[in-house]
Structure formats: structure tokens, C-alpha cells
Amino acid sequence: MKPDDWEHCSGPVEEPGPGRFAGRTRVISLDPAMRGWLDDRPSYLPPVGIGEVMRAGSVIEVTASNHPDFQPGDHVVGTFGVQEHVVSDGKGAMKIDTSLAPPSTYLGALGMPGMTAYFGLLEVGALKDGETVVVSGAAGAVGSMVGQIAKAKGCRVVGIAGGPEKCALLTDELGFDAAIDYRTEDVRKALRGHAPDGIDVYFDNVGGDILDAALTRLAMHARVVVCGAISQYNNATPVKGPSNYLSLLVRRARMEGLVVFDYAKRYPQATQEISGWIGAGHIKVKEHVVRGTVDDFPETLQMLFRSENVGKLVLELA
Amino acid sequence: MKPDDWEHCSGPVEEPGPGRFAGRTRVISLDPAMRGWLDDRPSYLPPVGIGEVMRAGSVIEVTASNHPDFQPGDHVVGTFGVQEHVVSDGKGAMKIDTSLAPPSTYLGALGMPGMTAYFGLLEVGALKDGETVVVSGAAGAVGSMVGQIAKAKGCRVVGIAGGPEKCALLTDELGFDAAIDYRTEDVRKALRGHAPDGIDVYFDNVGGDILDAALTRLAMHARVVVCGAISQYNNATPVKGPSNYLSLLVRRARMEGLVVFDYAKRYPQATQEISGWIGAGHIKVKEHVVRGTVDDFPETLQMLFRSENVGKLVLELA
Structure with missing residues (x-):
């Protein structure tokens, strides 16, 4: 895997249809598991195909919505992929409270x-x-x-x-x-x-x-x-x-x-216990924040495999 | 491991002291695990040292006894080693009933x-x-x-x-x-x-x-x-x-x-259930019996690593 294996494609910004919402990406998660998602073989998730948007967890800020659960201004975490603008039906998405922790933490300690x-x-x-x-x-x-x-x-x-x-x-x-x-x-x-x-x-x-x-x-x-x-x-x-x-x-x-x-149903329990430890000072949240654009994704991802990150590596979009 | 790694040593036949019994070996078990016992490194049992009698499960027939639980004529299974004559304090030894199954089976299906x-x-x-x-x-x-x-x-x-x-x-x-x-x-x-x-x-x-x-x-x-x-x-x-x-x-x-x-305490339960399956014809006992003397042990052991045995490999002494 090398930076020029990736291509940045542009297209018109999609409007959200009925039951969907649109948002702008704030912060993208970079994970070692991403390497496995690129291999064309059976695994716990299907591989990301050539020409598809790279799979990634991210936090977006909702800009327009026809979905009852998500309103403009909401911050939402989900598997929205490496893209600046997102349209989603809300499946697997979860509203987060940025007054409790910054968006990046919902991709790391609470993600x-x-x-x-x-x-x-x-x-x-x-x-x-x-x-x-x-x-x-x-x-x-x-x-x-x-x-x-x-x-x-x-x-x-x-x-x-x-x-x-x-x-x-x-x-x-x-x-x-x-x-x-x-x-x-x-x-x-x-x-x-x-x-x-x-x-x-x-x-x-x-x-x-x-x-x-x-x-x-x-x-x-x-x-x-x-x-x-x-x-x-x-x-x-x-x-x-x-x-x-x-x-x-x-x-x-x-x-x-x-x-x-496999433990998705019990995430709330874990989130609550981890939040408690963070609040009590037993757990310190370590994040490695790279600020840039989606064009910086390929090079930032390499940092994981060069062991250059300390704590959770994220790409925060300007 | 090769046959001439072994040495056959002879000595006077020991008399059993108080609380001990003597016996003559009838059948010796040959097991893949024996290979591991020869390596000089920590494992689940200490290695067999150079000059020691090779560790092996066997069935002996008691010839003389000062032990209350074992009488001459009894067949006893235990880790008596590769030797013709055995003296034991009875630790880890168990009397077997050769009317239910031949001695070799207590080294295999029931061993x-x-x-x-x-x-x-x-x-x-x-x-x-x-x-x-x-x-x-x-x-x-x-x-x-x-x-x-x-x-x-x-x-x-x-x-x-x-x-x-x-x-x-x-x-x-x-x-x-x-x-x-x-x-x-x-x-x-x-x-x-x-x-x-x-x-x-x-x-x-x-x-x-x-x-x-x-x-x-x-x-x-x-x-x-x-x-x-x-x-x-x-x-x-x-x-x-x-x-x-x-x-x-x-x-x-x-x-x-x-x-x-680790399951020693539950051997009786397993033995009973396996005996039941054998009796009901659900389990067929497969044994590969080589007849010979303790001198045939090294060559017989090689059969395991050449994949020549079918079922439980034992050496039956004449």
C-alpha cells in the first residue's frame, strides 16, 4: 500500500433525499484495520472495491436533513468514508454530544x-x-x-x-x-x-x-x-x-x-464505564491529530505503519 | 532423535522395600509426546535426563509386593518407564481388570x-x-x-x-x-x-x-x-x-x-463413558502391537514419526 494507490475524485454535492441527511466531514479516523479492508479476500467485512469511497469512521456535522433524528448542526459519528461531503440514511450513525468530549474522542477512546x-x-x-x-x-x-x-x-x-x-x-x-x-x-x-x-x-x-x-x-x-x-x-x-x-x-x-x-449492543455500557474512568482521571485520552484535507489521507495513513502516531490517529478537516 | 541415541543398561533386579512392589513389564506405550520429553527445556513435565530410564506408560504384572494395594499377579498401569523389571511405591499406579479389556487397551482407548x-x-x-x-x-x-x-x-x-x-x-x-x-x-x-x-x-x-x-x-x-x-x-x-x-x-x-x-480427577468418569461406548460397539479399539523386547523400543518409536502405526502403538514384551 502506497500513497499513489489512492485517487481523489470530485463530484457534485448530493442533496439528501427523503429520510436522509447531508453533512460535512469534521474528523476522519485512521486505523490499522484499514489495510486489511483493501485485500481482495473474505474477511469480517467485504473488501473496499477499486473505485469505491474508502471506508472510514468519521464525525460529520449535519448541514441539511430530511431525517427525523438528525438536525442541522448535529455532530454524528458513523462509517461515512473518506469524503468531505456525506449523505446518509442514518444507518449505523449516532448523534454525539460534543460538550462532553471533542469529536475526535468519539473515534478513539469512546469509539x-x-x-x-x-x-x-x-x-x-x-x-x-x-x-x-x-x-x-x-x-x-x-x-x-x-x-x-x-x-x-x-x-x-x-x-x-x-x-x-x-x-x-x-x-x-x-x-x-x-x-x-x-x-x-x-x-x-x-x-x-x-x-x-x-x-x-x-x-x-x-x-x-x-x-x-x-x-x-x-x-x-x-x-x-x-x-x-x-x-x-x-x-x-x-x-x-x-x-x-x-x-x-x-x-x-x-x-x-x-x-x-460483535459487541455493538453493549457499546453504551462500555462507553459509560470508559467515560467514568476519563472523568475520574483514570484514563487519559491520547490523540494524534493531523490537520489537513482528504488529500492528506493517504500520507497520514502511512504514519500508522511507520509507527509514527502516539494514541489515536485522526485527520481533522479544516 | 535416532535409534542409537538410546542405550540399554542392565543391572541387578531390585527387591521391593517396605510399601513397595515389584513387577515385570508386559506392554509399553509409545507416544508422540515422548519426543518432547527429550528436549532439555521447560515444558509441562521435566525433561528425561541423559542416563535416566526413559519415561513411558506401561502395564506390569506384579511379582512381589510389600504394598497393601497391589498383590502378585495383579496387572497395574502406571508411568513405569522403558524397563523389564519395575519397582514402585504405587504413586500414580492403578490396578486394572484384564477381564474387561487387554492390558494394551489401558494404554490406549482407556489410557x-x-x-x-x-x-x-x-x-x-x-x-x-x-x-x-x-x-x-x-x-x-x-x-x-x-x-x-x-x-x-x-x-x-x-x-x-x-x-x-x-x-x-x-x-x-x-x-x-x-x-x-x-x-x-x-x-x-x-x-x-x-x-x-x-x-x-x-x-x-x-x-x-x-x-x-x-x-x-x-x-x-x-x-x-x-x-x-x-x-x-x-x-x-x-x-x-x-x-x-x-x-x-x-x-x-x-x-x-x-x-x-489436568483432568486426572475425572479419568474415572471418562473411562466409564468410553467403556460404555466400546461395549455398545460405538467405539472400535485400534491397536498396533509390536512384539519384542525393550531393545526394540528405539526402532518402534520411530514408527510414530514415520506415520507407520495404525491406532495405538504399543510394544508387548515376550
């Missing part, structure tokens, strides 16, 4: 990444109070929430991230107990030091060698949450399978996948 | 392989009636039990094995719905045909390419039971990790390891 962290950790990971949690991609949108939710639940948390700035953020600002810089440290050895009794829940966003290192340090009955594998998405070669997967046997552990949409 | 199949399928695999089960190493000690237990539970069962004889055994004699010969068939394509709605439980004994093929055909919320990886045990290179492990995410599936000893 898909927050929901993914919450249900991945608590449901798939079946986290119990006092356990040891390790998360990779720890300074990213999901990882930073995983670590903070685990801390809010009274767990010991070790984050794996790239570079001294991110590692300092994790321990100094986000309350992680320890951080491992995978660029300069031997991850396996560092895990031995920071999780001497083994890992109870390993939340994996990256795959590859880091997943393999974590597998060597599982506690008995550990849970490995497979959320993503950003190290592998741009491979021209096959995905590197976890060579140490047999530690699942030795440690009677499980590795389980997660697609956040 | 560790049977227990592994039972608890792997029903507990780790959380099998539900009517599901589709796929098992690799299907003509082996564990695999042949997995398939038959699943059939007894009303499931659709597909076995993967090497060679036309084994495949014919599975479908013609053991009641499997279909068999795939991994030596001549494209396993992935064959799975598409035999499990068109996907695999609910995949019980893996082999690892490698077959595990990867099965991962591409998982049904939603599938369970992959990691029991072993015989294709990888003799690798000089690192274990091949499952390149398609991200299908756990796409299919919201789980992969979980199993060590049968």
Missing part, C-alpha cells in the same frame, strides 16, 4: 478503539483483578486504552512500544507499570524481568516476533487476545505464524480473535 | 490417548452435538478416539491421515464421514468439500501445513484444540508457526492447548 480495548480485554481476555497484562502497540489507539483499562481494573501492566518517547509516555503519563522498547530491547528478556510470574493476558496488536516473544512468557491458563498484526499487514510474503504457539499447550493457554462489531 | 481425546474434544473443544469436527493424525491413538467420540456424540467427522489404507480404515471401519489423504490430496480444497459450512472443532495432532489448511476453513466461533504437532517435533529448524492464525480473528475463533494430566 471503535476504546470498544475494542474494553471488550477484548474484559470479554475475550476474561481479565481478572490483579492479573499481569502485556499489550503490544501500547502507545497506539487500542493499546493505550488496553493498558489504562487494565490499570483501572487493578492489574499490573507492561506495554511494548517503539522508541523512548512512547515508552516514557506509557510509564510517566498513562500509568503503565513498565514499558519495553522493542527497537532497542530484547523483548523476551525484558518480559522475563517485568512479568516474572508470567503473562496472564497478552493483548496483541502487532503479530510477528513480538507475539512470539510473548508466547514464551505465558502464565498457566493465559489468554492471548488476537486483535491485529500490524507488523504483517504490508508483507509481500506470507504472514509469519507464531513459531512458539505450542506454548499454548505447555501453559494450557488460549489464543482468541476479536472483532469489535 | 492417556483416550483421556486426551475425551477431555480435549469435550472440555477444551467444548463440542456440541451436531457440529462438524476435523481431526488430524486421525488414524493415530488419539485421533482415532477423537473421531469416534465425536461420532458417538452425533457429530459430522472428517479425518486427515496419510495413505489410502488409513483413510479406508477411518471411513469403512471407524465410522468417519470422510477422510482426507494428506499425501495425495490438497487438504484445503478437500476440507472445502467435506466441511462446506466450516469446521466447528479442529483437533490438531500434527501442526505444520495441515494446521494452516484447517485454519482457512474455520466456522464462526470455532475451537482449535492444540494437542500436539508431530510434524514439527524432529525439526532442526524452528517450529513452523501457523501462518493463517489471523483467521482466529476473522472467525472469532479460539486455539487452546491441552495437557491431559
